[in-house]
Amino acid sequence: MDVAVYLQVQDLNTRYVHAIDEDRLEQWPDFFAEDGRYRITTVENVERGLPLSLVYATSRAMMRDRVNSLRNANVYESQRYRHAVGTPLIETGDGGLVRAVTNFLVARIMHTGETTLFATGRYEDRIALTADARPRFLEKTVILDSRQIDTLLAIPL
Amino acid sequence: MTIAVASRQWPGEGLARVPYWVYSDQDLYAQEQERVFRGNTWNFLCLEAELPGPNTYCRSTLGEMPIVVARDEAGAVHAFENRCAHRGSLLCLKERGAAKEIVCVYHNWTYDLAGNLTGIAFRRGLGGKGGMPKDAKPEAHGPRKLRVETLAGLVFATFSAETPALADYLGPEIVARIRRVMRAPVKLLGGYSQVLPNNWKLYMENVRDSYHASLLHAFFTTFRLHRLSQKGGVIISETGGNHTTYSMAADVAGKEYEQAGMRSAQDDFHLEAPELLASVDEYGDGVGIQILGVFPGFVLQQIRNSLAVRRVVPQGLEKTELVWTCFGFTTDDDALTELRLRQANLIGPAGYVSMEDGAATGFVQRSARAAGDELSVVEMGGHGTSSEDNRVTEAAVRGFWKDYRRHMGL
Secondary structure: OOHHHHHHHHHHHHHHHHHHHOOOHHHHHHHEEEEEEEEEEEHHHHHOOOOOOOEEEOOHHHHHHHHHHHHHOOOOOOEEEEEEEOOOEEEEOHHHEEEEEEEEEEEEEEOOOOEEEEEEEEEEEEEEOOOOOOOEEEEEEEEEOOOEEEOOOOOOO | OOOOHHHOOOOOOHHHEEEHHHHOOHHHHHHHHHHHHOOOOOEEEEEHHHOOOOOEEEEEEEOOEEEEEEEOOOOOEEEEEOOOOOOOOOOOOOOEEEOOOEEOOOOOOEEOOOOOEEEOOOOOOEOOEOOOOOOOOHHHHOOOEOEEEEEOOEEEEEOOOOOOOHHHHHOHHHHHHHHHHOOOOEEEEEEEEEEEOOOHHHHHHHHHOOOOHHHHOHHHHHOOOOOOOOOEEEEEOOOOOOEEEEEEOOOOOOOHHHHOOOOOOOOOOOOOOHHHHOOOOOOOOOEEEEEEEEOOOEEEEEEOOEEEEEEEEEOOOOOEEEEEEEEEEOOOOHHHHHHHHHHHHHOOOOOOOOHHHHHHHHHHHHHHHHHOOOEEEOOOOOOOOOOEOOOOOOHHHHHHHHHHHHHHOO
């Protein structure tokens, strides 16, 4: 186990969830490569071999569109997330490519104070670690343990 | 809040007013299970594609009643209550699967895929002791069977022997609009569910409310996916309860929303990645959006190339699970499948468009609790429940209440 790789992945995960939890959504696309992929699906779809996603973006531009829409178009009550992420399970590949699987829990805190366990699951990430650029996600698949979403899912997980 | 049954009277203004107690009365909710869901109505259970071959099954619901839907060896589709004749345990615990028989886990009683009790463990006892009396007839307490009909790949069931045939229940225009969408054998793309913090009827009104779509959903309006100034209309069945709204995909250059300063119209908002909305006119008729509702709890959706069935599952007075299943067709090529998967960004709990329906209906529920005998106003387009060639109308919402009142005797 290369400890430096391990720490880089943990640091990327940590910065990623803090950006979301602190409502710095405009920074969210920058955690991805320009043509990075982000999708949210359920473990039921994955196990059935079905390709449907709840959110499916294939570029940073598509992620910026989502943030723009959340900020300016969509109607949802004010809410925040608090992520807790586990220790990543890492496989290193060639050319700085890393695969990481990381468990997460997300609490949702409504403006009323109501706090619920909103989502649990795992991130399946492909990450580019190169010496000359900051680490980015080439692909992040959010696999939810449950098929049920309470009310709506606006903010990315 | 519960209002005594005797005082429950629909307001004199008729269908253009809806009293808030319909969303907040526990007794009424219980009555709906019997009179609506287990009454003379057809309820969507699943897509035929969810029963992919002989000896397959899946779970569904009829209101709150758990249901097993199964395709037998010969290919016939059956539906029956998910309840063992013996002690009432759920028979079928897995969401879906393949099996020649269904075995209750509690005491190993066995059923065929039509819901017939076929085996009882130790029925004659052991060594001449125990077991059931010879004249016992546990079969008489078997899971209740539903009438099943399929239409264009959709499986519907009714609990009542008196419900008219499915095609008559739907009406010819609705049947035609279902057949239009279901143009080829279905290929499943996946699903999820959305738990709405409101009474089930608020969602079914929302679906029929052609007036709200372009006003609440700014994403729709901004990208001219849906504006009331686009050509379209609403079709309503004789019964009132079944409907279709549709709009043509062709853009109109009108500035009605911008001039009125509506929140949903923002000229400076554009997509950096417009490929999200790339679509093809797969039906060749120019209809960009068609939303179809069947009383009580079914929705068939075509938003561009995003196709889905939505099934409403009431889970209490103020809780509704909306089960989404998205699909394409076995004839789709990879490019069309990719369009459908991209456009799925519009729908579901995280959908640019659909996420707001969960919010808005929940807002009504929260105020309805304390509003009791106050009335909501459903007067856009007048008081009628006829089909119209525009969508600035709540005619289909009134149609829902027309059918609801008939079933409920309200």
